[in-house]
Amino acid sequence: MLLPTIHVTMARCRADGGEKGAITLLQDTFTGGVSEHALTRKMTREEALEHYGGVSTQVYRMLLRNEDAGRYHCRLCLIGANKGGWKNPRDVLRHVKRDHFGLGDTCTSW
Numbered sequence: 878m879l880l881p882t883i884h885v886t887m888a889r890c891r892a893d894g895g896e897k898g899a900i901t902l903l904q905d906t907f908t909g910g911v912s913e914h915a916l917t918r919k920m921t922r923e924e925a926l927e928h929y930g931g932v933s934t935q936v937y938r939m940l941l942r943n944e945d946a947g948r949y950h951c952r953l954c955l956i957g958a959n960k961g962g963w964k965n966p967r968d969v970l971r972h973v974k975r976d977h978f979g980l981g982d983t984c985t986s987w
Contacts, residue, residue, distance in 0.1 A: 883907040894955030899940050913980050937970050953977050
Protein backbone atom coordinates (compact mmCIF):
# COMPACT_ATOMS: atom_id res chain seq x y z
CA MET A 878 0.00 0.00 0.00
CA LEU A 879 1.36 3.41 -1.01
CA LEU A 880 1.12 5.99 1.78
CA PRO A 881 0.59 9.67 0.97
CA THR A 882 3.49 12.03 1.55
CA ILE A 883 3.23 14.29 4.56
CA HIS A 884 2.75 17.28 2.24
CA VAL A 885 -0.30 15.65 0.62
CA THR A 886 -1.71 14.85 4.07
CA MET A 887 -1.13 18.42 5.25
CA ALA A 888 -2.88 19.80 2.16
CA ARG A 889 -5.88 17.50 2.75
CA CYS A 890 -6.15 18.53 6.39
CA ARG A 891 -5.96 22.22 5.43
CA ALA A 892 -8.67 21.76 2.78
CA ASP A 893 -10.86 19.90 5.29
CA GLY A 894 -10.62 22.73 7.85
CA GLY A 895 -8.17 21.27 10.36
CA GLU A 896 -6.48 23.48 12.94
CA LYS A 897 -3.49 25.31 11.47
CA GLY A 898 -1.36 24.68 14.58
CA ALA A 899 -1.91 20.93 14.45
CA ILE A 900 -1.21 20.76 10.72
CA THR A 901 2.06 22.65 11.20
CA LEU A 902 3.19 19.99 13.70
CA LEU A 903 2.99 17.25 11.07
CA GLN A 904 6.09 18.28 9.13
CA ASP A 905 8.31 18.07 12.24
CA THR A 906 6.64 14.88 13.46
CA PHE A 907 7.17 12.95 10.23
CA THR A 908 10.70 13.98 9.24
CA GLY A 909 11.57 10.37 8.38
CA GLY A 910 8.30 9.71 6.52
CA VAL A 911 4.78 8.75 7.52
CA SER A 912 4.80 5.77 9.88
CA GLU A 913 3.00 4.46 12.93
CA HIS A 914 6.27 4.57 14.86
CA ALA A 915 6.66 8.32 14.17
CA LEU A 916 3.09 8.92 15.32
CA THR A 917 3.32 6.88 18.53
CA ARG A 918 6.89 7.62 19.60
CA LYS A 919 7.48 9.36 22.92
CA MET A 920 7.84 13.14 22.71
CA THR A 921 11.25 14.67 23.17
CA ARG A 922 11.73 16.86 26.23
CA GLU A 923 11.61 19.95 23.98
CA GLU A 924 8.36 18.85 22.28
CA ALA A 925 6.77 18.16 25.66
CA LEU A 926 7.74 21.58 27.02
CA GLU A 927 6.58 23.42 23.90
CA HIS A 928 3.35 21.58 23.11
CA TYR A 929 2.17 19.58 26.12
CA GLY A 930 2.93 21.53 29.27
CA GLY A 931 6.14 19.60 29.97
CA VAL A 932 4.46 16.19 30.19
CA SER A 933 6.20 13.69 27.92
CA THR A 934 3.67 11.42 26.25
CA GLN A 935 3.17 10.01 22.77
CA VAL A 936 3.43 12.44 19.85
CA TYR A 937 -0.10 11.85 18.55
CA ARG A 938 -1.49 13.47 21.73
CA MET A 939 -0.36 16.85 20.32
CA LEU A 940 -2.96 16.32 17.56
CA LEU A 941 -5.84 16.01 20.05
CA ARG A 942 -8.03 18.59 21.73
CA ASN A 943 -9.52 17.74 25.12
CA GLU A 944 -12.79 19.45 25.99
CA ASP A 945 -14.16 20.20 29.47
CA ALA A 946 -16.40 17.12 29.40
CA GLY A 947 -13.29 14.92 29.10
CA ARG A 948 -13.87 13.99 25.45
CA TYR A 949 -11.06 14.03 22.90
CA HIS A 950 -11.31 15.49 19.41
CA CYS A 951 -9.01 15.34 16.39
CA ARG A 952 -7.39 18.70 15.64
CA LEU A 953 -6.74 17.64 12.02
CA CYS A 954 -10.51 17.60 11.37
CA LEU A 955 -12.86 20.57 11.13
CA ILE A 956 -14.06 21.65 14.57
CA GLY A 957 -17.33 19.86 15.25
CA ALA A 958 -16.67 17.14 12.67
CA ASN A 959 -16.11 14.50 15.36
CA LYS A 960 -19.51 15.13 16.98
CA GLY A 961 -19.23 13.68 20.51
CA GLY A 962 -15.53 12.92 20.20
CA TRP A 963 -13.89 9.95 21.87
CA LYS A 964 -13.63 9.00 25.53
CA ASN A 965 -10.07 7.66 25.27
CA PRO A 966 -7.13 9.23 23.42
CA ARG A 967 -6.18 5.80 22.03
CA ASP A 968 -9.50 5.71 20.16
CA VAL A 969 -8.63 8.98 18.42
CA LEU A 970 -5.28 7.42 17.46
CA ARG A 971 -7.17 4.78 15.44
CA HIS A 972 -9.07 7.55 13.66
CA VAL A 973 -5.91 9.57 12.94
CA LYS A 974 -4.01 6.54 11.64
CA ARG A 975 -6.84 5.36 9.39
CA ASP A 976 -8.47 8.58 8.20
CA HIS A 977 -5.50 10.93 7.90
CA PHE A 978 -2.45 8.74 7.27
CA GLY A 979 -3.77 5.51 5.73
CA LEU A 980 -2.16 3.45 8.50
CA GLY A 981 -5.09 1.13 9.21
CA ASP A 982 -4.68 -2.10 11.13
CA THR A 983 -5.01 -5.31 9.17
CA CYS A 984 -6.42 -8.61 10.36
CA THR A 985 -4.23 -11.60 9.56
CA SER A 986 -6.92 -14.11 10.58
CA TRP A 987 -9.09 -13.61 7.47
